[in-house]
Amino acid sequence: MKRVSILNHVIGPIMRGPSSSHTAGPHRIGRIARDLLGEKPLRADFFFHPSSSLAVCYHDQGSDLAFVTGLLERELTDGAFHVMFDEARAEGLELSFSLEPFDEADHPNSALIRLGGTGGASVTLHARSVGGGSIEIASVDGFPLCLVGDSHELLVEVEKGFEAAALERLTAWDAKAERIEGATSTLLHGSSCREPGESLLESLRKDPGLRNLRRARPVMHPLCGDPLFADTAELLALADGEGWSLAEAALAYEGRLLGLSREELMQAMDRRLAVMIESVRQGLEERPAMRLLEPTAAKLFAAERGGKTFLGGPHVRAAARALAAMHANGGSAVVCAAPTGGSAGVIPAVATTLMEDLGLSREATVKALWAAGAVGLALDRRSTFAAEVCGCQVEIGAAGAMGAAAVVEAAGGSASQACDAAATVFQNVMGSVCDLVQGIVEIPCHSRNAALASQAFLCADMILGGYENPVPLDETIDAVDSTGRMLPEELRCTARGGLALCPSARAMRRRP
Ligand code: SF4
Incomplete structure (x- = not known):
């Protein structure tokens, strides 16, 4: 059952018109993408499938501006929204938007995003804007997962054979932390309404098998409790x-x-x-x-x-x-x-x-x-x-x-x-x-x-x-x-x- 909040998903977000799918959703995706990159972005490439809804309207409805506003960690209500490309240029961020088929495109508002940062970091993610400003990050660097922006997220990529210690530390924070197998490494994914403490992050950073540690903050109210009724x-x-x-x-x-x-x-x-x-x-x-x-x-x-x-x-x-x-x-x-x-x-x-x-x-x-x-x-x-x-x-x-x-x-x-x-x-x-x-x-x-x-x-x-x-x-x-x-x-x-x-x-x- 989908966990839906009235303030997060139904009456809200407070956004900039004209379309929640095409402005509020992309803005939230941009914010999470920036967090996952973990440093200031230097280059961002966006891909939309030619037959998708985003391909038709990403420019007319301001999705491009909304993605970039999120990447720059600015609010959608920012008065400079309409000149956000200029703001990006001023910060040295190069942008491209292309209509190209990609394997992951499974939703009318799918986007494939590749980011490179000032310190050499990079991340590739497939995201969907699924209506009313709700979003799903469906994969990160090819690892399938689901981030919806209502929790603190930790993604710990470790060498094969080094999972046990990192997973033990992660489950102290999120008892349901999941393990996603890749070809040459394993991704451990934890999420919680509680911010991860510095001591947890420090111990994960010291893990001998660590390849990558990514975190993302919630882009809406974190969900802490269970729904009171099912229907x-x-x-x-x-x-x-x-x-x-x-x-x-x-x-x-x-x-x-x-x-x-x-x-x-x-x-x-x-x-x-x-x-x-x-x-x-x-x-x-x-x-x-x-x-x-x-x-x-x-x-x-x-x-x-x-x-x-x-x-x-x-x-x-x-x-x-x-x-x-x-x-x-x-x-x-x-x-x-x-x-x-x-x-x-x-x-x-x-x-x-x-x-x-x-x-x-x-x-x-x-x-x-x-x-x-x-x-x-x-x-x-x-x-x-x-x-x-x-x-x-x-x-x-x-x-x-x-x-x-x-x-x-x-x-x-x-x-x-x-x-x-x-x-x-x-x-x-x-x-x-x-x-x-x-x-x-x-x-x-x-x-x-x-x-x-x-x-x-x-x-x-x-x-x-x-x-x-x-x-x-x-x-x-x-x-x-x-x-x-x-x-x-x-x-x-x-x-x-x-x-x-x-x-x-x-x-x-x-x-x-
Ligand atoms: S669903 Fe289509 S026709 Fe209806 S308000 Fe949205 S864009 Fe307009």
């Missing part, structure tokens, strides 16, 4: 017994997993809410520059306020706010992935509509976000947030489902009502494809975020008003997953199907 059915049984809302269940889960207090968790979510509020403000007030679309959020918002839309009301204002947050995302501003960059408009729109139109307090809004997180958690554990794997239903569809749960929580509904509202949204978007025009996260992403922000309120009201959901959330998610995997590659984030092929879409002029 939504268990969550609901627990919530029923304890009298918890969906948000309370989510807080209990996350507290145990990360070893954080309720207050720390609420503060961490409040920081995400602050980024969401700012992204909506930017989109409404600053007309962010995008590649294909003109910013229209402010126009729609003003039209609704001026009585120029037909029905108007909170549903339309939520749609305008979702457009606004997506405009900020499209302009490479700092946003909160919720659950992804391409769907970073829905939850901010729901949250700000609850606060500004319906008078929900800041604390209650933060709690509503925890309820949203519980739904994203259910999806990520059973499926994926990667549109490259399952289409737009696991990005904007997921955000809409999460938003519906947030609205039910805000309305004082039960955990099961919140899950039913979420399931209803998923059922409405089953099979929705990822057909982004020109490989840019704008069309149809922005209007779909607007529609799903509105639908979140509708489906919450349907459940609160008496509609009975026939298929529970977990089963619905399984159907979403299997449907997504039946979609042809052309409709999974490759810009080779759907709207992306329409003559008008292809003819659109993109701004530099």
Whole structure:
């Protein structure tokens, strides 16, 4: 079972638009690659398989900049993000990006990375960005393993015959340390939520058979505990017994997993809410520059306020706010992935509509976000947030489902009502494809975020008003997953199907 954290994987990371798979994920990979190299990088060569999603959009979506920002140990929110190649040059780092087939390419967002450092060190790794900013380092110097960035990692490569002493030292730190056999050496891999002590590192460095000692720090909250429940059915049984809302269940889960207090968790979510509020403000007030679309959020918002839309009301204002947050995302501003960059408009729109139109307090809004997180958690554990794997239903569809749960929580509904509202949204978007025009996260992403922000309120009201959901959330998610995997590659984030092929879409002029 995947170990999923709401703060690490569902509502977050705080990132730079436009795409969590193509900016947040590469940034995390870059950070870990730099750690594994163990010294300042002098040369970095990136390879993407020609038929992959990364090959199509690594430049347009800023993956190249994000990889380099990570390699330079800079934050993705760094104001110099857009000139990170200049920063790299200034630090003497040479870069290349190539489209070439490589044997390890087993995911639409696979990358092969070769690094050389100023002191002569080198490392080769195969990494995947697997959706919503989640990553997997799948091999290091040809040794197969899995690093996901939620632990301190130690990789100890030793000569054959010298494994026993190093493994004994490593298992004192990680009882589950693994042994991976190579042709001429063995890799010992340990990981822990505790930082390795200097005495352990010193003793490993003195090992007579040592070839290489690599370490990597976590790029997100380290996971210290076990999950409180395995699925939504268990969550609901627990919530029923304890009298918890969906948000309370989510807080209990996350507290145990990360070893954080309720207050720390609420503060961490409040920081995400602050980024969401700012992204909506930017989109409404600053007309962010995008590649294909003109910013229209402010126009729609003003039209609704001026009585120029037909029905108007909170549903339309939520749609305008979702457009606004997506405009900020499209302009490479700092946003909160919720659950992804391409769907970073829905939850901010729901949250700000609850606060500004319906008078929900800041604390209650933060709690509503925890309820949203519980739904994203259910999806990520059973499926994926990667549109490259399952289409737009696991990005904007997921955000809409999460938003519906947030609205039910805000309305004082039960955990099961919140899950039913979420399931209803998923059922409405089953099979929705990822057909982004020109490989840019704008069309149809922005209007779909607007529609799903509105639908979140509708489906919450349907459940609160008496509609009975026939298929529970977990089963619905399984159907979403299997449907997504039946979609042809052309409709999974490759810009080779759907709207992306329409003559008008292809003819659109993109701004530099
Ligand atoms: S169409 Fe949906 S899944 Fe594809 S890039 Fe846009 S938001 Fe993401």
